[in-house]
Amino acid sequence: MGEPEMAFGGGGTGGGGEVVVDVRDLWMRYGEKDVLRGVSFEIRRGEVLGLLGPNGAGKTTTIEIMEGFRQPSSGHVRVLGEDPLHGGDAWRARVGVVLQSWRDHSRWRVGALLEQFASYYRPYTGRDGYPGPYEVAELLARVGLSDKADTRVGALSGGQRRRLDVAVGIVGRPRLLFLDEPTTGFDPKARSDFHDLVHALADLEDTTVLLTTHDLAEAEKLADRILILDGGRIVADGSAEQLARQVAGEDEVRWTRDGVREVHLTPDGTRFTRELFERHGAEITELEVRRASLEDTYLRMVARSEAGLEEPAPDEETARERTGEPA
Numbered sequence: 001m002g003e004p005e006m007a008f009g010g011g012g013t014g015g016g017g018e019v020v021v022d023v024r025d026l027w028m029r030y031g032e033k034d035v036l037r038g039v040s041f042e043i044r045r046g047e048v049l050g051l052l053g054p055n056g057a058g059k060t061t062t063i064e065i066m067e068g069f070r071q072p073s074s075g076h077v078r079v080l081g082e083d084p085l086h087g088g089d090a091w092r093a094r095v096g097v098v099l100q101s102w103r104d105h106s107r108w109r110v111g112a113l114l115e116q117f118a119s120y121y122r123p124y125t126g127r128d129g130y131p132g133p134y135e136v137a138e139l140l141a142r143v144g145l146s147d148k149a150d151t152r153v154g155a156l157s158g159g160q161r162r163r164l165d166v167a168v169g170i171v172g173r174p175r176l177l178f179l180d181e182p183t184t185g186f187d188p189k190a191r192s193d194f195h196d197l198v199h200a201l202a203d204l205e206d207t208t209v210l211l212t213t214h215d216l217a218e219a220e221k222l223a224d225r226i227l228i229l230d231g232g233r234i235v236a237d238g239s240a241e242q243l244a245r246q247v248a249g250e251d252e253v254r255w256t257r258d259g260v261r262e263v264h265l266t267p268d269g270t271r272f273t274r275e276l277f278e279r280h281g282a283e284i285t286e287l288e289v290r291r292a293s294l295e296d297t298y299l300r301m302v303a304r305s306e307a308g309l310e311e312p313a314p315d316e317e318t319a320r321e322r323t324g325e326p327a
């Protein structure tokens with residue numbers, strides 16, 4: 001296969017709707033264990049996708065396959081139009097990665113390290129519309145490390161190192177960015193700054209983002225769409241609101257009347273509240289309506305899926321056939 005035509009040009013669509021990641025019927029087996037069991041999904045340009053799931057669900061494995069770091073047992077995977085296992089340098093230049101643990105560059109100074117990474121991308125500047133990597137000063141400002149340019153990496157705090165990981169992931173101005181638990185160890189301000197950064201990348205630069213996180217509030221804030229992976233399968237795919245509707249969560253309405261605190265669970269909090277006011281008007285104070293949060297939805301969906309897993313796994317035989325491995 002020759003040079004990837006799609007790597008810089010964006011496939012010529014110039015707008016939303018272009019499929020940036022296409023994964024179909026992906027299986028991954030480690031030894032005797034099927035870690036991914038028929039995973040299929042698409043990510044479209046400019047979308048921020050949150051990949052959620054319990055420890056060991058297969059999130060990192062999925063991301064590593066899409067980065068070309070792991071060969072799946074079977075399945076169709078296209079990332080920016082290429083099979084990640086055969087993506088060349090130009091393809092790799094457009095894919096940014098923030099892994100759970102980055103290689104140690106503790107003796108490097110922050111600015112020099114980023115300059116080194118930026119230099120890998122520079123030769124591709126101008127090719128098929130590629131704008132080139134970030135200038136280091138701009139990048140440091142974006143991740144909140146402007147005053148650390150001359151600091152050795154080994155002298156950064158855990159959260160500052162994580163910001164540096166993010167800087168390394170985006171230095172090449174990727175079209176597609178993989179973020180594997182990016183905000184672990186961030187303080188609330190760093191987390192909030194990071195959320196602003198992801199919004200800016202998605203909204204202003206049309207960067208497509210795939211994010212794994214165990215912080216459901218973060219997923220709710222950042223992700224346009226959420227995939228829940230459990231037991232190697234996708235058990236939910238939709239916006240946080242769509243998923244909440246699917247589990248038919250009840251709204252919790254709380255209020256005070258005549259000094260008495262009341263709580264009521266209802267499928268339609270808006271309607272209940274309207275009727276409450278029609279009946280009691282100004283007597284109602286301290287009203288709160290709480291919708292099912294992503295956390296409620298997630299916990300219910302994972303519990304539901306894990307209850308389902310008690311049933312015999314239907315595709316075990318098929319998986320063996322696919323991987324060609326012995327039973």
Ligand SMILES: Nc1ncnc2c1ncn2[C@@H]1O[C@H](COP(=O)(O)OP(=O)(O)OP(=O)(O)O)[C@@H](O)[C@H]1O
Nearest residue numbers: 030031035053054055056057058059060061062214
């Ligand atoms: N190289 C490997 N060899 C064998 N098993 C592996 C390997 N890498 C991962 N696994 C197993 O595959 C399963 C999925 O792991 P993975 O790291 O993809 O999960 P995850 O969803 O990212 O988990 P976490 O939330 O804990 O990061 C786990 O049971 C893990 O033990």
